[in-house]
Amino acid sequence: MKNCFEYSGFDFKSLYQELWPITRSITGKGVRDSLDIISKTAPFDKLEFPSGLQCFDWEVPPEWNIEDAFVEDNSGNRLIDMNENNLHLMGYSIPLDKKVSREELLEHLHTLPEMPDAIPYRTSYYKENWGFCLQHNKLDQFTDKEYRVRIDSSLKNGFLTIGHAYLPGETDKEVLLSSYLCHPSLANNELSGPIAIAAIYQAVLNAPQRRYSYRFLLGPETIGPIVYLSQNLEELKNKVLAGYCLSMVGNDAPLLYKRSRHQNSIADRAAANILSFDQRDSEIYDWSPMGGTDQRQYCSIGVNLPIGYFGRALARRSYPEYHTSKDTLAIISMERMDEVVEAVLKCLNTIERNAPYLNTNPCCEPQLGKRGLYPTIGGKRASDSLLRIKYLLSLSDGKHDLIDIADSLRIQTPELFPETAKLIEAGLLRAADR
C-alpha cells in the first residue's frame, strides 16, 4: 500500500504571472482566456450556460465584456484609467460615454479612507450601475466642475462559463474539487485557489490508477456553483463522496480547514487527521455558515454535499489586502502554495486508501517474531514501526478504519501505509466487508 498521488512541485509563479493581467468577471472573455491558460497545464472543458437560465432562486445574468474605461478632466487628463489597473472600473459597469458634473461623478467613485493608497474592488452584478474605484488620496485631483466618463463595456445576452474536468476512476463515486475564477487582478483572492487546483489536478491526472473519480470545477463565485448545482444536483448527490473548496490559500498565514455540514464526512476526517498531525500550525473549524465562500452553496440545507473548505486563518481575521489593489503577487508565498497542495493531496491519498481492516488473529497478539516482524532478541524498547504494527493489529476490530488508527497514534494516515502493507502480506490483516 502506497500513496496514489505524488507531488513533485509545481511552477506556481509562471501561472500567476500569466493569469494576473486578465480582466475577469463572473462572465465574459476574461474567464475563457484564463481557462485557456490553465488548460495548458490542466485541461478544462468550458461549460456555457445562457443568460436568463433559471437556477434555484437566481438567474444567469447578461454576459459582460469590457474594452476600455476612463475618466478625463476638462484638460483631457485621464485621472482614472482602467489600463493602469483593472480594479479601477467597478465590475459589470454599464456602457457609458458622457459628461458628468463633479457631484454626479463623486457619487460613483469608491475609495477606502482607512487605506488611502489602495484601490478597492467593487462590483454591481445584479443591479445596473456604473462606478470607478481609486485611491482615496487621489480624490483631491478632482477639482474640475465637469468630467468625461467613458466605459466601453457590453452587457448582453450571452453565456456564463464554467471550467469543468472529470478524471474517471475505478468507481463513479467521486471527489469534487472547486475554486472560483472571477476576480480581476487580485492575487490571493482569487488566483491562489484556481492555481492550487491546477497543481492538484496535475497530480491526480498523473496517477497510474485511481479508486475514485475526480471532478474539478472553476466557475465564478456564488453564481457558478449555483448554476452548476441547479443543473446537476441529483447526480452529485448520488456520486460525491468527498470534496474540497479552496480559496485565499496563497498568503503567509496558517492553513485553515472548515468542516462540511456533515461535520464528519470522509473529507472532514481526512483533513482533520492531516492538519492535526502536520508540522505547521493549522486550524480546524466546525461547520458554520461563516466564510467558506462557495462551500456555503455546496453545503446549503438542500444540497448538503460532504465538502470541506481550505483557506488561511488570517483570511478570517486580519487579511488587510482583501478586495484591494494590495492583493498582489507580493503577498503570495510559494511555500504556502506547496503546503496547501501537499495537504490536499495527503487528504486525497487518505481518502483513496482508507478502509477498516480485520485482525485475522484476534485472540491475544500474534507471534510477530516468527514472521520477521519483531526483533528476535527481546528487551529493547519498541520502534515507531513496531508501535504502528501493534496499533494496526489491536484496533483492526472492524469498528476502526485507518484514519481512526492514525488519529490514535497521532500521525498522518499515509504514514500507516507501509506497516498496513506488511501486515496484509503476512496474512495478519484482511479487508473488512463493508
Place this chain on the structure above:
Amino acid sequence: MKNCFEYSGFDFKSLYQELWPITRSITGKGVRDSLDIISKTAPFDKLEFPSGLQCFDWEVPPEWNIEDAFVEDNSGNRLIDMNENNLHLMGYSIPLDKKVSREELLEHLHTLPEMPDAIPYRTSYYKENWGFCLQHNKLDQFTDKEYRVRIDSSLKNGFLTIGHAYLPGETDKEVLLSSYLCHPSLANNELSGPIAIAAIYQAVLNAPQRRYSYRFLLGPETIGPIVYLSQNLEELKNKVLAGYCLSMVGNDAPLLYKRSRHQNSIADRAAANILSFDQRDSEIYDWSPMGGTDQRQYCSIGVNLPIGYFGRALARRSYPEYHTSKDTLAIISMERMDEVVEAVLKCLNTIERNAPYLNTNPCCEPQLGKRGLYPTIGGKRASDSLLRIKYLLSLSDGKHDLIDIADSLRIQTPELFPETAKLIEAGLLRAADR
C-alpha cells in the same frame, strides 16, 4: 418579532425598606403582612394550608406568631431585646416566662465566635425549643446567676400561607417563578428573591399579550414548595414548560445559573444562552443537589420540573454575611437587582419566541439582493446583520431553533428577533411544524 416583556426599571429600594422591619417566619402574620406590601405592586393571592396537613414526608407545622421577647438580668436591664433586632429570638421559640439560671440560659444562647459582632440567624421549626441569638462579644455582660426570660409567642393550629399569582396566556403551558419569604430582617437572603420576583411579575403583567401562562409563588423556604407541590403535582407536571427559582440575587457578585435536573430544558437553554453572551461575568453550573434552595424540591426525583436556579456566585463561596445580622440593605446592589431582573426577562422573551423555522429556499443561498436584504454593490465585508441573516437561513433546517442559532453566533437570542422578522416578511423563513 420583538420582545414580549419590556423592563424600564423598578423601585427596589422602597420595597426593601418597607419589607425590612417585619418579623417573618415560615408561618404567621409576618408572611401575610409582607405579601400585602408586595401586592401593592404585584398582586398575590394568599393560599392558606392548615396545620397538620400531610404533604409527602412532611406535615404543616403549627402557626407561630410573636409579640415580644427579651432576657433581663436581676436589675431589670434587658440584655437581649427582640425589639432591637428580630434576629435576637430563635425562630419558632415556644412561649416562656420564667427565671432561669446562668447555666440554663447559656445553653439557649447562640453566638458566632468567629464573627463576634454579628447576631446569627437560628430557627427550630420542627422541634419545640427556645433560644436567643446575640453578638459573641456581649456574652461577658452575662455575670448574674439568674435571669428572666420572656417570650410572648404563640404556637398553635393555624395556617401556612403561600403567595400565589397566575397570569394566563394563549396556552395553559406555563412558566413558574418562585422565591421564598420566611426570613426576618435579612436583606439578601431573603428579601432579594421576592423583590426581584415582584419586578419580573410587573413586566409580565404589563405585556400586551403572552404566549405562555405565568405562575408566581412566594412561600416559606422548603416547606412552602413541599406543601404546594404535594397539592398540585399532577397539574404542574402537565403544564410547567420552564421555570426559575431565585434567591440571594442582590449582593454584588457574579450572576449564577444552575440547570434543572433535565439539564437541557428550554429554561436551561435560554438561561445558558443569555448568560453566556452577557456583558458581565456570570457562571453556569450543571444540575447538582448542592445549593439551589427550593430548586431542590422542584427538581427532586419524583417531581422533576424543568426549573433552573438563579443566584449569585459568591453565595456559593464566600458570602460571609449569610444568616447573620450583617445581611442588611448595605450589601444590596441595585445594579445587580436590575441585572437579574433583566436576565430573567431576557430568558422569558427567549422562551416566548423560540421556535425552529424552515428556510423556504433550501438549495443554495437565496438571492438577497433582489429583496433588498443585501447591498447591491459587492466587495465590502459583511455587516453583523447580514451575518445573522446568513446564519438564520443556513441553520433553519428544522433541527435548529432560534436559541441554537444564537448560540452559534455567540449572541443573546433576542438579538436575532429583528432579522428573523425580516426573513419571515420576505417569505424566506416559515414556522416549522412542531
Place this chain on the structure above:
Amino acid sequence: MKNCFEYSGFDFKSLYQELWPITRSITGKGVRDSLDIISKTAPFDKLEFPSGLQCFDWEVPPEWNIEDAFVEDNSGNRLIDMNENNLHLMGYSIPLDKKVSREELLEHLHTLPEMPDAIPYRTSYYKENWGFCLQHNKLDQFTDKEYRVRIDSSLKNGFLTIGHAYLPGETDKEVLLSSYLCHPSLANNELSGPIAIAAIYQAVLNAPQRRYSYRFLLGPETIGPIVYLSQNLEELKNKVLAGYCLSMVGNDAPLLYKRSRHQNSIADRAAANILSFDQRDSEIYDWSPMGGTDQRQYCSIGVNLPIGYFGRALARRSYPEYHTSKDTLAIISMERMDEVVEAVLKCLNTIERNAPYLNTNPCCEPQLGKRGLYPTIGGKRASDSLLRIKYLLSLSDGKHDLIDIADSLRIQTPELFPETAKLIEAGLLRAADR
C-alpha cells in the same frame, strides 16, 4: 456498609530480598522457586503447561534451566561471570562450551553505549541463540584473540509454570488480578508487580466474606497470559467482571491507570474514581495498545476482558533503569508500594459495594430532622456528611450508582459508605432491582 478489605501494611522488603537473587526466565526452576517463596505469604498453586502446547498463534517453548555461564580469556580470567549478576547471560542462551574468536564473541556481546556502566537485559526466547550482556566500559578488556565460552544451560521439553490462586466469594462472578514473574534480578520490572499482588492477595484472603470471587495469576510475561487464556477463554469471558494487571509499580513516580478496551468497565470506573480523588498526583489514560504489558493480551480484540492496568507514569516516559542492571531495590519506594496496594484495595472495595439505590421518598426531600439525620436547629451551613446524604438521596433515581454519586461529590466511593448505611437503616434508600 463498610470496607470489605482492610490493609494494615505489608513487609515488602523481606519479600524483595528473598526473591531478588533468583535467576528467573519464562520457564524453569527460577519461576517455581519464586512461587514457593511468595506462597509462604500468599499460597499459589503451580499450573504446568507442556512444551509444544498450541496456544492461539503461539506454542509453549522448551523449558530452559541454567547452572552456570562465563567467558574466560586465554589466561583463565573470567571476564564475564553469571555468578556476579544473572543479567550477564542472555536469557534462553543455548548450552555451549567452546573456544571462539574475538570477532565471533563480539557478535554475541550486548552493551549499552549510552549507559556504559550498566548491564542490559536481553533474551532470545523464540530463536536459538546465545549471548552475554555487559557494561560497555568493560569492552576494552577483550584484547585476546580467543576466548572460552561456557554456558551450562539446558533447553528441552518440559513445562511452563503459572502461579494460580482462586478465592471463592458469594457468587462466581470474579475479579482477576495479574502480574508477571519471569525477569531475573530486576527490581521494579519485575518484582514490584508480583509483590504488590501478594499484598493484595493477603488482604483479600483475610476478608470475613466476599461478594465476588478472586483469581490471582503470576506467569511469564506475554506467553503466560496467552497460554492461560487459550485454555480458559470461555470460562473467563463468562465470569470476569473486573480485573487489573500490575507491573512496574514500585519506583517513585505518579501512579498511572490505563483503562480496559471497554473504557467504562466497573474496573475502569472504580479506578478512575479512586485515582481522580486521591491525595497524590496520579494519571488516568484511555485504552490504547501502547504499554500495559499483559493487559494487551487480556484486552486483545477476541479476548476483551474488562481489565485495566496499573503502572507508574514515569515508566511510560523516562524510567532510565528499565531493562538494565540499575533496576535494583535502590529505586524501589516502599511508600509507593503501599500506595498502589491501597489504591487497588480501594478499587476492590468500591467494586464489592457499588450498586444503584432508590430513594424511597422521591417527591421532595424527606424530612431528615425527625430521623435524627439533620440538626434540629436550622441556620448553620451544611456539614460534609449532610452534603453526602443530600447527594445520595437526590441521585438515587435508579440511574446512578455509588460510583456516580461519589464522582459528583468528587470523593472516593468508600467515603460514601457510612452515609449510605445510615440512609438504608433509616429506610430512605433501598437496593434497586438490577
